[in-house]
Amino acid sequence: MKIRIKFTKTGRLRFIGHLDVMRYFQKLMRRAGVDIRYSEGFSPHQIMSFAQPLGLGDTSEGEYVDIDVLSTASSEEMIRRLNEAGKEEIRILKYVKIADETRRSNAMSNVAAADYRVYFRGGLPDSNMLAAFFAQENIPVSKKTKTKEEIVDIRPLIYDWGLEEEGLFLRLSAGSAANLKPDTVMEAWNAFSQKEGQAAEAGHSEGGTQSFPYHFHRLELYARREGQLIPLYALGEEIKEESAE
C-alpha cells in the first residue's frame, strides 16, 4: 500500500540538506514504528521517494514523501505517532493512501507546479515595478548546463504571482518536465530592477544581508489532473480507523 506524507520543514531544520532529510525520515519510520516495506537484497532499504528537493536554508509547509507500507493504522493515529517521534520543525501534516491509478508514479513524477512565498530580507520591492516585471511577454534567462549555456524564456513557467503583505507569492512550473526555481525568478527580477535604473532595495539593505536577499518558503506542491492543479495530498484519501489494515 502506498502512502503519501505531507510535512513541513521550518525553523532550524531548514539548515539540514535534502540527503539529511532522507536520513531523518528513515530513522523516523523506525522510531514511530511505521510498517514500511523494505527492498530485497543484502542491505535492504526503505521504499521511500521524495518530491522536489528544497534548497538549503529554505522553509516549507508543503513537502512530500511517498512510502510503501505493509500495514497501517488510521491517518490520524499515524500522524500522531510520527509527530511524537519527530521534531517540531518537521511536522507531519497529512498521511493519505494513494489510489491505485497513481501507484506506479511516485511523488516526484506527479509534481507539476509549486507555490512559494518569497520573503524580502531588505523590505518589499516597489509594486509597480514588480507588476512591470511580470507584465513582460518574455523573461529570458541564461541557463548553464555542464556543456553549454542557453537562453530560456521563463515567463510561461510563471503561472501566477501576487504581492502580499508578507512577501511575494509565486506559482511556478515544477517537476521533471519544466522546473523553475524561485531563485531563478528572483535573479531575473534583480537584473530587471537594476536595468530599470533603480537598484533592488534588497541588494542595498542594512545588516549585511546582501548575499542572501531572499528567503524562499514553499507553500504547496501540485499535480495536474484534467488540466487542473490539485495539491499532491488530494490525490490520496484519508485512512479512517475502520479501514486501517
Add this chain to the structure above:
Amino acid sequence: MKELALSEEILLRVEKPARYIGGEINAVIKDPSQVDIRFAFCFPDVYEIGMSHLGIQILYDMFNRREDVWCERVYSPWPDLDRIMRDEHIPLYALESQDPIRDFDFLGITIQYEMCYTNILQVLDLSGIPLWAAERTERDTIVIGGGPCTYNPEPLAPFFDLFYIGEGETQYDALFDLYKEYKKGGKSREDFLLACASIPGIYVPSLYAPSYKEDGTLAAFTPIAEGVPAKVRKELVLSMDEAPYPDKPLVPLMQVTQDRVTLEIQRGCIRGCRFCQAGQIYRPVRERSLDFLKEQAIRMLESTGCEEITLSSLSSSDYSKLKELVYFLIDETHVRHVNISLPSLRIDAFSLDVMSKVQDIKKSSLTFAPEAGTQRLRDVINKGLTEEDILRGASEAFKGGWNKVKLYFMLGQPTETDEDVRGIAELAERIAEVYYEIPKEERHGKCQITSSTSFFVPKPFTPFQWAPMNTAEEFLRKAYLVKHTMRSQLNQKSLRYHYHEADVSMLEAALARGDRRLAPVIYRAYRKGCIFDAWDEYFSNEKWMEAFAEEGVDMDFYSVRERDLDELLPWDFIDCGVTKQFLKKEYERALQGIVTPNCREQCNGCGAAVFGGGVCFENKN
C-alpha cells in the same frame, strides 16, 4: 522558532550549517533557571567526528540525569566559521541552549588525540576564556580535561584548571556536589580547586610544581600545597552493568562519521601488546553481561531509529559471550532491517560465518593487524598473532569467497631491522601466494592485499615509554624499503601499500611524552594559526617547527630521545594501576623477544588487581 546563536546569513555562508544548530533527536533541553550547574561538554574537533564519540554520549546522559545539572555540547567550529566568529566577535556557544560557553560553570574537554591540542586553545579562545588557567578569575568558566591524553596531561597542564584521570562515571557526582557547596558558600575559585585535589582521580595542575635537572630531565614533581596528594590514581568503574549507559543516545540531523548505535561490550584488554597504551591504561578487563547488552541494544535501536549497530571494545574477540551476543544481534537486526557493523575480529570459523551473514563478501575485506612483519618482532611487541594464524585465516576466507585482505603494520618499533621491514612486504606476498594456490576455477578474480603502515609513537604507560623513536628520515627510508620490496615481488600487481608523511607522527610523539615546557610551544603554534592539526589540509609542520625554534625547545628531546630507565617521567605522578616496575620488566622481556601470556592465561602481576575487580578476580569466587 527558538533563537540560534548564529544569524541566518552566517549559517548560509558556511559549509554544513547543520553542524551549528543543535536540535538533535534525544538532545536534552532544560530550563536554565532550574539548574545549579551549566556544563558544556566539548570534543575539540569538527562536529561529525565529535558526534561519533561514545564517551560524551555516556557522560552527557549521566550528567543530565541529575536535575541540578544541564549538560550541553560544543565542538570545534570549522575554519570557515572560525574566521567569521573572530571577525564578528561572536562568542562560542553550546548547541542546546545556544548560550555562550563563557557563561557556563564548567567546560569539559575530552582529549582523545595529541593533534587536537591547538583546537582546545581555539575553543577556549572563541569562548572568551583566558587560555592560561593562571589568568582566569572568579567569573571564568572552570576548564576540566579528560580522556586518554590526560594520562600525560603535562603539555596541556597550564591551560586547564582540572583534569579528571580515568573513567568519568565515578567521581563527577562528587565534583558537582562540591562545586555547589562552594558556589553557595561564596568561596573562591582557589579554595574550590584546592578542595578538588582531595577527590579521587582529580588532578589540579596548578597545585604541583616540576623542577628540572641540568640535562633537561625532570628532577622532581611535587605538590605545593598541604593536603594535595603526591600521586593521582585513575578512576574506574567496577561493575559495568551498574554504570550508567544511555538508553536514548543523541541522533544527529546530519551525516556524521559514525552514524549508528554503539554497544560497548567491555573495557580494557587482556592482551598487553607492548606498544599499546589503551591496553595498559584501561586495565583490568571488565565485561558487560550478555543480558544487559541484549536489552540495551534493543532499547537504543528503538529510541534512535538508527539503521546500524556496532560493538565497541578493544579486542572484541576476547569478549567471553561474543558468539551469543553476535548471533542474537544478527537475528534481531534481521527482523528490524538494521545492519550490524562488526568490529575487527580474530579470523576463524566463527568470524567468517558471521561476516558472511552480515556483509557482502564481494565487497568486504578481511582485516589483520600483525603490526610487525616478522615473528621475531611480533614477539618483541607481544602481538600474539602468528604468521600461521594469518595464512590459515586468509586461506579459509579465500575459500569462502573473499579476495580482499587489509593488513596493518607499524614501522619503527624497538629493535626493528631491515629484515623486519622487508618482512611486511613478504608477508603480503605470502598471503597473495595462498590465494593463487587455490585452483583458478574456484577463485574470484585477482586478490587485493592492501598493507598500511603507520609510524610507531612511544606512549606513556606502555613498556615502550622509554624507547627511542625513529627520526622522520628513518621512517621514510623504511617506508620506501617496504614499497621497493613490494614492487620486486612476483605478485606485486595484487599488492597495495599505503603510508603517510612522518611529520605529524614526530609532533604527536613530542606531545605524547612531553612536559609542561611544551605548553608555550602549543600556545605559539596556535597563535601562528595552527588549528585542526589532525587534518592534512590544515596541518602546517612549518609553523610548528617555528614555534619550537622560537620557544627554544628542542623537539628531539621529547620525540626521539631514549629515556633512561631511572628517569623521572612527567606522567609518573599518575597511578594507572599498572606499575612502573611491571612496565620495566615488560620492556626488558621485549628486548629479549620473550612474549608474555594474556591476563586469562596467567596473571603477570601488572598491578591492576589493586582495583579489586575485573579479569583479575574472574573465577576466584
